[in-house]
Each structure stands twice: as C-alpha cells, then as structure tokens.
Amino acid sequence: MFLIPDPVVRFFHRMASPPHFYAFTERLMPWLVVIFLLLTAAGLYGGLYLAPADYQQGDSYRIIYIHVPSAWMSLFIYMVMAVAGAIGLVWRIKLAEIVAISSAPVGASFTFIALVTGSLWGKPMWGTWWVWDARLTSELILLFLYLGVIGLYGAIDDKRTASRAVAILALVGVVNIPIIHYSVEWWNTLHQGPTVTKMDKPSIHVSMLIPLLLMAVAFKFYYLIAMLQRARTELLLRERNAQWVKNMISESK
Amino acid sequence: MSLSRAFFAVIRRDLVLALRRRSEIANPLLFFILVITLFPLGIGAQPHLLQAIAPGIIWVSALLAAMLSLDSLFRSDFDDGSLEQILLSPHPTSVLVLGKIIAHWLVTGLPLLIVAPLLAVFLGMPNHALGILLLTLLLGTPVLSLIGAIGVALTVGLRRGGMILSLLVLPLYVPVLIFAGNAVQMAGSGLPVDAQINILIAILLMALVLAPLPVAAALKMSIN
Numbered sequence: 221m222f223l224i225p226d227p228v229v230r231f232f233h234r235m236a237s238p239p240h241f242y243a244f245t246e247r248l249m250p251w252l253v254v255i256f257l258l259l260t261a262a263g264l265y266g267g268l269y270l271a272p273a274d275y276q277q278g279d280s281y282r283i284i285y286i287h288v289p290s291a292w293m294s295l296f297i298y299m300v301m302a303v304a305g306a307i308g309l310v311w312r313i314k315l316a317e318i319v320a321i322s323s324a325p326v327g328a329s330f331t332f333i334a335l336v337t338g339s340l341w342g343k344p345m346w347g348t349w350w351v352w353d354a355r356l357t358s359e360l361i362l363l364f365l366y367l368g369v370i371g372l373y374g375a376i377d378d379k380r381t382a383s384r385a386v387a388i389l390a391l392v393g394v395v396n397i398p399i400i401h402y403s404v405e406w407w408n409t410l411h412q413g414p415t416v417t418k419m420d421k422p423s424i425h426v427s428m429l430i431p432l433l434l435m436a437v438a439f440k441f442y443y444l445i446a447m448l449q450r451a452r453t454e455l456l457l458r459e460r461n462a463q464w465v466k467n468m469i470s471e472s473k
Numbered sequence: 474m475s476l477s478r479a480f481f482a483v484i485r486r487d488l489v490l491a492l493r494r495r496s497e498i499a500n501p502l503l504f505f506i507l508v509i510t511l512f513p514l515g516i517g518a519q520p521h522l523l524q525a526i527a528p529g530i531i532w533v534s535a536l537l538a539a540m541l542s543l544d545s546l547f548r549s550d551f552d553d554g555s556l557e558q559i560l561l562s563p564h565p566t567s568v569l570v571l572g573k574i575i576a577h578w579l580v581t582g583l584p585l586l587i588v589a590p591l592l593a594v595f596l597g598m599p600n601h602a603l604g605i606l607l608l609t610l611l612l613g614t615p616v617l618s619l620i621g622a623i624g625v626a627l628t629v630g631l632r633r634g635g636m637i638l639s640l641l642v643l644p645l646y647v648p649v650l651i652f653a654g655n656a657v658q659m660a661g662s663g664l665p666v667d668a669q670i671n672i673l674i675a676i677l678l679m680a681l682v683l684a685p686l687p688v689a690a691a692l693k694m695s696i697n
Contacts (some may be wrong), residue, residue, distance in 0.1 A: 307691075357647075362643040368637075372627060375637045384694045385627045388687050389641060392623055448552075 236313050237453055239464040244267050245448045249334060252445050259438035266431030268425040280344055286429060289439040290330045295397055296361060297327030297443060301369070302394050303388030315451075317383035318458070320390065322450035326367035326443055355411040358400040365393040385393060479564045480572045487576035490549075493512035501542035503585045508534040509592045520529035520597050527596035528606065528657035534609065535585055536646055539617040540639055542581040546573065546622060547629045547692070556629075557696055566692065567685035570597040574622045574685070575615075598661065605670075609653035610672040620645045626691035649676060 234240050267285035271335065274281040301323040308317035338356070339349045369386050376382035422434070459465050502635030512530050513523055521553035528682070550556040550573075559569050589610055590603055598606070605692050656669035 361644045361647055364640070365653070367643060368641045371637050371640050375631055375634070381630075381694060381697075388691050388694070390624070391625060392645065392687050396507065397642075 236315055238314065238358060238459055238462070241315055242452060242455060242464075242468075245452055249445070249448065252441055252448075256438055256441035258447060259434055259441060262299055263434035263438050266296070266434060267428075269426045271431055272425075277345065280341060283337050283341045283436045287341065288432060289436040290334040290337065291359065292436055293335050293439050293443060294327060294331040294359065295400060296440075297330060298362065298366070298390070298393070298397060301327060302387075302390040305383075305390045308383055309387045309391075311364045315455075316382075317380070317387070318451045319447065320388055320453050321369075321383060322454055323443075324369045324373070325450065326446045328363060328370065330439070330443075331359060331363040331366060335363065351400075353411050355400065358396060359455050361396055365390075365396060368370045369393075371385060474564075474566050478566060478644055479562065480568055480638060482487070483569050483572035484576045484579075487573055488579065491576070491580040498543075498580050498584060501538045501581045502588060504541060505534050505538040505585055506588060506592065508537060509595065513596070523549075524597045524599070524661075527593065527598045528602070528654050528661065529590060530596065531592060531606065532609075532613075532650055532654045532657070535589075535614060536643075536650060537586060537616065538584065538612060539621060540642055540646075542577075543618075543621040543625045543638065543642070544635065545581075546577050546618075546625045551629045551695075556692065559692060560696060566689035570622070570626075570688045570692065571681075571685040574618050574688070576613050576616040577622075582618055585614060586610050601663070602657055602661040606657050607672065609656050611672060611676050612670070613649045613653045616649050616677050616680045617646060620649075620679040622688045623684060626688045626695060628695075629692070630695040649673070652676070656679055 235244065237467060247384065263285065268282055271282070273279050277430060282469075304316045304320035306312055335356070342351070343349050365381045369389055372389055373379075373382045373386050376385055509530055514525075516522065547556060549558070558565055558668040559573075562569065586607055589606060593603055593606055621642050624638050624645075625634075627641065628638050633639070652669045652672050656673070659666045659669070
C-alpha cells in the first residue's frame with residue numbers, strides 16, 4: 221500500500237461503504253451524462269459529417285464508429301468484471317461484487333452490438349452476414365460467457381454466494397480475452413488486422429481516427445452510467461433491510 | 474495420512490463406487506454411440522458426406538457425453554456429506570479434487586476411447602486417421618473432465634443445475650473441439666498435425682495444473 225498516496229486509499233475505503241457510494245454516485249451521475257452526450261455528439265459529427273468517405277468502401281465504413289468502440293468495450297468490460305470479481309472474492313468487498321455483476325449485462329449488450337454491426341457491414345463488404353472466422357467466433361464465445369455469468373447469477377438465490385460463483389466463472393473465462401485480442405494476428409482470416417493500435421503509426425487517417433477515439437471514450441462513459449445505475453439499484457435491493465436505506469426512503473416520503 | 478496416499482485413496486474410492494454402480498459407466502457410453510448413429514439416419518447415409526463430417530460428429534458427441542456425465546462427479550458426495558469431509562480434511566482440496574476428476578475420467582472418458590474406432594468405421598473414416606482420432610480423444614477428454622468440473626462445482630448446490638451447467642461449460646469446451654476436430658480432419662487428408670497435437674498437449678497440461686484451483690474454490694462456495 222506504500223505505493224499508493226493516502227488520499228487515494230481513503231477514497232477507496234469510503235467508496236466501499238454503501239451509503240457513501242450511493243450518495244456519491246447520485247451527485248456524479250449528471251456530470252457523467254453531460255460528458256457522455258458531448259463526446260457522442262462530437263464523435264458522431266466528426267465521424268458521420270466531417271470525416272471523408274473511404275476511397276474503397278464509400279460511406280459504409282462509417283459503421284466502425286459504433287462497431288470498433290463496442291468491440292473494445294466488450295473486452296474492456298469483461299476485464300473490469302473479472303478484476304472486480306477477484307477483488308470481491310479476495311477481500312469480500314460488497315461493492316466490488318455489485319460492480320462485477322452490474323457490468324455483465326452492459327458487456328453482453330456491447331458484445332451483441334459489435335456482432336450485429338459487424339454482420340451488417342460484412343454483408344455488403346464480404347458478401348456474407350457471417351463467417352466462421354477466428355475473431356467472429358471468439359467474440360461469439362465471449363457473448364456466451366457473458367450470458368453464462370448472467371444465467372449463473374440468476375440461478376443462485378443467495379446473492380452473496382452467487383457473486384462469488386460469478387467471480388470464479390469470470391476469472392476462468394479470462395483465458396478467452398487474449399485469444400480474441402490477438403486472433404486476427406495469430407490466424408490469417410477474413411477479419412482485418414488492427415489499424416489503430418499498431419506499434420509504429422496507425423494506418424488510419426487522423427480525420428477518421430479522432431472521431432473514433434472520441435466515440436471510444438464516449439462509450440466508456442456510457443458504460444459507467446449504465447453500470448452505476450444498475451449497481452445502485454442492486455445495492456438498494458441487497459441493502460433493503462439496512463438502516464440507511466430505511467432512513468432515505470422515509471426522508472423522501 | 475500423507476498427501477499422496479490421500480490422493481490415491483480418493484481415486485480408489487471413486488473407482489470402487491463406480492464399479493458397484495455400473496450404469497454410471499455404461500450410460501455415457503451408450504449415449505455417445507446413440508448420438509453418432511442418429512447422424513447417418515438424420516442427414517442421409519451418403520458415404521462422402523459422412524466421411525467428411527465424421528471427425529466433427531465424433532467430437533461433438535464426445536463433448537455432449539462428457540457434459541452429461543459431469544453431474545455424477547460431485548452429486549452423490551454432495552448429497553451424503555462426504556464432500557464436506559473432503560473439504561474439512563487437512564490436505565489441500567485442489568489435490569483431492571484432482572483425484573476425483575481423474576477417477577471420473579477413467580470411468581466416463583476412457584471408455585469413449587475404446588468404442589471410438591468402431592464408430593469411426595461406422596462413419597467410414599479413413600484408417601490412417603484412426604490413430605490421430607484416438608490421440609486427440611486421449612488428450613482432449615481429460616480436459617473436458619477438468620473444465621467441466623469447474624462448472625459442476627459451481628452448480629452442485631443448485632436443485633436444477635443441468636441446463637445452466639451446459640451454458641457454463643460448452644463455451645469453454647470450444648478450443649478443444651476446434652483443435653481436436655481440425656487435427657482429425659487434417660490427418661484424414663494426410664496432412665501433418667503436429668501443431669494441433671502440441672496445442673492440445675499444452676491445453677491439457679494447463680488444465681491439469683490450473684483447473685483444480687477454481688474447482689476447490691467453487692466447492693467451498695457451494696457448500697456453505
């Protein structure tokens with residue numbers, strides 16, 4: 221702990237307390253929404269209006285402004301879920317468990333969006349809705365992993381036990397993440413290689429790259445909003461017998 | 474009792490129990506044979522078609538048979554309380570659980586290897602691919618038992634865990650299916666399959682070392 225400055229440690233300790241977390245996220249939420257809307261507006265304006273059409277694909281390439289950020293988010297959220305699950309498993313922090321399970325449906329939706337947008341783009345470009353290519357298959361398996369997590373959580377009645385089960389499952393599923401990430405480099409398949417995160421220089425023009433990065437950050441904020449909303453309701457549900465929830469409800473009446 | 478003695482005692486106990494209840498050995502095997510005979514009846518018995526899809530059919534059927542036999546891994550021990558005794562013992566749970574998984578594989582996985590050549594002949598698979606088919610089954614079915622044990626350990630406390638178990642386990646089985654099926658297919662066409670076999674060995678070794686740990690953690694969670 222000596223590497224982490226004291227105020228940061230204090231912040232995390234206070235965030236682990238449910239009433240404090242609930243009050244803090246309530247104040248945070250409007251800011252997150254404003255930032256998300258601004259970034260999305262800027263990203264979409266840049267991507268759909270300012271960026272030039274592709275010389276080969278015409279305008280249909282513009283689906284990457286949804287497809288690529290969604291695909292990034294599908295991996296990112298899974299990692300968040302696994303790390304939060306591990307924290308909950310080791311230190312038994314209630315809020316880490318809640319963050320882990322609240323991430324799952326959001327991650328599943330992003331995975332689904334990535335698959336659907338990719339398929340819509342694939343029809344005119346590759347001439348088929350679906351190919352059994354390495355990256356598509358592993359992304360589909362990622363969707364199944366998310367659904368397994370959600371299903372297992374729903375199947376166990378005691379929610380604290382369910383959180384631990386889900387954390388173990390999420391950690392086991394982490395082996396799939398590097399496979400998805402590197403699949404286009406390991407196997408020479410139909411899905412194109414990465415164009416943004418290359419070591420030397422991105423092979424995408426800067427006028428197309430900036431809106432893409434804006435959209436990626438906007439999606440991160442959307443994830444924060446959606447996950448925190450789910451976490452707050454889940455928290456209320458679990459803590460419904462706690463004094464602070466009763467106080468809050470009686471005050472609002 | 475030393476750790477190795479406890480480990481072998483667990484294997485011996487499970488093997489004796491399985492031999493007393495022989496249906497546990499016979500049922501997955503019959504299921505495996507029946508599923509494979511359904512395919513020629515369902516898609517028509519053209520030899521070329523069957524030959525082309527034989528590796529896939531055999532492997533998918535092995536996957537399903539392995540998955541359906543999983544429930545017996547911890548079920549009876551969970552019901553009669555001996556699972557709690559295993560968790561309470563001074564030895565590391567993961568090692569004892571590995572013993573249970575090995576015994577389970579000897580009872581449900583190994584018989585698949587014995588009937589597989591017969592079924593391969595049923596489907597008209599070329600003879601030179603038989604060896605590779607057996608090798609992939611030998612390397613792949615223990616992985617199915619090891620990965621499946623994680624899913625069973627997570628769901629053993631549930632009353633209706635069967636459906637959710639398949640949802641948890643089947644996505645994790647996909648890599649084994651891909652590499653094993655591909656190896657048999659390639660061997661059928663007379664191509665080298667060293668790469669696929671090496672990857673299967675790597676998966677098996679990783680699963681042997683890593684899988685017992687989440688199984689032990691999940692059993693502790695399921696018990697309390």
